[in-house]
Amino acid sequence: MQELLQHLANALLLGSTYALLGIGLTLIFGIMRVVNFTHGELYSFGAYAVFFLEAALGVNFFVAIVVAVIAGCLLGALIEFALLRPIQGADIDTTMLVMIGAWIFMQNSELLYWGGVAKSIKTPFPEAPLQLGLISVSWLRIFVLVVGSVLIVATYFFIDHTKLGKAIRATFQDHDTAALMGINIKGIYTATFALGSGLAAAAGALLGPVFLVTPTMGDIASLKAFAIVILGGLGNITGATIGGFILAFVEELGAGYVSSGYRDAMGFVIIIVILLFKPTGLFTRADRIG
Amino acid sequence: MLELRDLVSGYGKAMVVKGLSIDVGRGQLVSLIGANGAGKTTTLKAISGLIPIKSGKVIFDGQDITNASARKILSLGVAHCPEGRHVFPYMTVTENLEMGCYLRNDRKAIADDMSRIFEQFPRLAERRQQVAGTLSGGEQQMLAIGRALMSRPKLIMFDEPSLGLAPNIVEHTFDIISNIRDQGTTVLMVEQNALAALEMCDHAYLIESGALTLAGSGRELVDNPHVRAAYLAD
Ligand SMILES: Nc1ncnc2c1ncn2[C@@H]1O[C@H](COP(=O)(O)OP(=O)(O)O)[C@@H](O)[C@H]1O
Numbered sequence: 416m417q418e419l420l421q422h423l424a425n426a427l428l429l430g431s432t433y434a435l436l437g438i439g440l441t442l443i444f445g446i447m448r449v450v451n452f453t454h455g456e457l458y459s460f461g462a463y464a465v466f467f468l469e470a471a472l473g474v475n476f477f478v479a480i481v482v483a484v485i486a487g488c489l490l491g492a493l494i495e496f497a498l499l500r501p502i503q504g505a506d507i508d509t510t511m512l513v514m515i516g517a518w519i520f521m522q523n524s525e526l527l528y529w530g531g532v533a534k535s536i537k538t539p540f541p542e543a544p545l546q547l548g549l550i551s552v553s554w555l556r557i558f559v560l561v562v563g564s565v566l567i568v569a570t571y572f573f574i575d576h577t578k579l580g581k582a583i584r585a586t587f588q589d590h591d592t593a594a595l596m597g598i599n600i601k602g603i604y605t606a607t608f609a610l611g612s613g614l615a616a617a618a619g620a621l622l623g624p625v626f627l628v629t630p631t632m633g634d635i636a637s638l639k640a641f642a643i644v645i646l647g648g649l650g651n652i653t654g655a656t657i658g659g660f661i662l663a664f665v666e667e668l669g670a671g672y673v674s675s676g677y678r679d680a681m682g683f684v685i686i687i688v689i690l691l692f693k694p695t696g697l698f699t700r701a702d703r704i705g
Numbered sequence: 706m707l708e709l710r711d712l713v714s715g716y717g718k719a720m721v722v723k724g725l726s727i728d729v730g731r732g733q734l735v736s737l738i739g740a741n742g743a744g745k746t747t748t749l750k751a752i753s754g755l756i757p758i759k760s761g762k763v764i765f766d767g768q769d770i771t772n773a774s775a776r777k778i779l780s781l782g783v784a785h786c787p788e789g790r791h792v793f794p795y796m797t798v799t800e801n802l803e804m805g806c807y808l809r810n811d812r813k814a815i816a817d818d819m820s821r822i823f824e825q826f827p828r829l830a831e832r833r834q835q836v837a838g839t840l841s842g843g844e845q846q847m848l849a850i851g852r853a854l855m856s857r858p859k860l861i862m863f864d865e866p867s868l869g870l871a872p873n874i875v876e877h878t879f880d881i882i883s884n885i886r887d888q889g890t891t892v893l894m895v896e897q898n899a900l901a902a903l904e905m906c907d908h909a910y911l912i913e914s915g916a917l918t919l920a921g922s923g924r925e926l927v928d929n930p931h932v933r934a935a936y937l938a939d
Pocket residue numbers: 716721739740741742743744745746747748
């Protein structure tokens with residue numbers, strides 16, 4: 416009983432960052448129909464940015480996280496502007512190849528600069544976990560849950576209630592008609608890519624201190640993000656949010672009760688099961704953003 | 706107010722509109738009629754900047770808007786109410802209207818315009834928080850018209866406004882469009898329902914296979930034997 420509660424608590428604490436990863440990817444796919452292979456690299460970029468700012472520049476941990484997220488948005492905007500905009504309208508193979516190239520380039524740049532040795536990020540939180548009855552949770556993980564949840568709510572608010580968010584939804588629902596409303600479609604693409612990338616960087620900035628930071632951490636994050644998006648339905652933000660928490664629970668229980676070596680395999684198990692039984696994702700309305 | 710000069714446009718390499726010249730005078734209601742596939746929708750898309758113009762010119766209000774961006778063309782005062790209505794299905798009625806005035810920043814005037822539209826279309830007012838995809842066809846058409854009006858256009862282009870609507874709603878829709886013209890907005894309307902389109906217009910054009918074959922007043926076209934035989938089915 417205690418063990419189960421502990422697993423559930425761990426999963427809950429992890430779920431919000433998985434949701435961020437999934438929302439970022441599903442937004443980009445939903446609006447732009449681009450399979451974004453750089454998503455995981457934005458995740459590792461977020462983690463390395465916090466490490467670099469803190470260890471090399473002595474920036475405060477919390478400030479480093481904020482800067483990492485903003486830098487992630489800017490990097491996303493740059494990728495869209497420099498790589499995707501020039502090949503807009505190209506076939507899907509071309510786009511995929513370009514994104515795969517960017518993924519390999521980014522990962523190797525990290526390897527070149529920081530080397531292959533895992534880095535760890537220092538945090539200002541006490542080592543001793545918080546004891547809540549039968550379960551114990553680290554302060555850092557509570558922080559991750561809180562910030563992740565705030566970002567999820569902020570993303571919803573942005574998409575539902577701001578002018579730019581509404582323009583993003585309109586573009587998703589009817590591209591040509593959105594153009595007739597005077598919406599700058601190219602600008603919407605850049606903004607969407609920046610937002611999705613910023614969310615991935617946020618997930619990396621939050622989970623980097625929980626785990627270790629390595630150049631290949633983005634690969635597994637990408638796979639998890641794809642699993643979440645397939646689970647929730649492409650382009651479905653609520654699906655991605657719930658999908659993120661489901662993946663966290665499945666992983667945690669899989670690791671706890673099957674074998675800890677199977678933790679990262681759970682994402683694949685989910686993809687296979689979903690594709691076999693409900694290829695449109697668990698949640699219908701796969702064709703909506705918001 | 707709007708002039709097309711030898712307009713050539715289409716999709717990819719296939720040219721659908723092959724040298725079309727028409728004039729829409731200020732304050733007029735001009736109807737563009739023609740069979741399915743004649744290139745009417747393509748013409749409107751080319752005017753509003755959705756598809757590229759291969760050659761020829763579009764002049765609006767004395768300005769050359771050939772191949773300008775859709776955003777620029779709207780900001781100059783040309784609104785386009787597309788064929789099949791194309792409301793944003795997962796956005797509420799209010800949000801759809803907000804999209805119509807996306808380029809405007811005058812909050813006060815926007816609020817006034819929105820309440821005027823709700824006054825004019827009480828059905829929309831009752832459903833303002835409902836998502837547009839759940840509205841009936843007639844309600845969606847009212848919403849599409851209201852959305853186009855929200856940009857305060859000088860010229861509105863309607864593409865098949867009566868398409869797929871119940872007969873009593875069709876009549877209502879044409880009344881609304883006549884009203885828009887009566888209030889001083891210029892209208893360019895594409896219609897399959899040729900008789901109604903010719904009866905209500907100030908001037909009409911017939912296009913066949915992407916080229917102009919007949920121009921004149923609505924009366925003249927109604928009396929034309931070719932139009933009678935091919936489009937008025939009597
Ligand atoms: N998106 C498109 N891509 C390629 N061809 C198109 C497209 N839309 C329409 N067409 C073709 O252009 C021609 C004219 O279409 P359209 O302008 O829609 O006619 P109308 O509105 O007069 O019925 C048709 O032959 C149609 O098949």
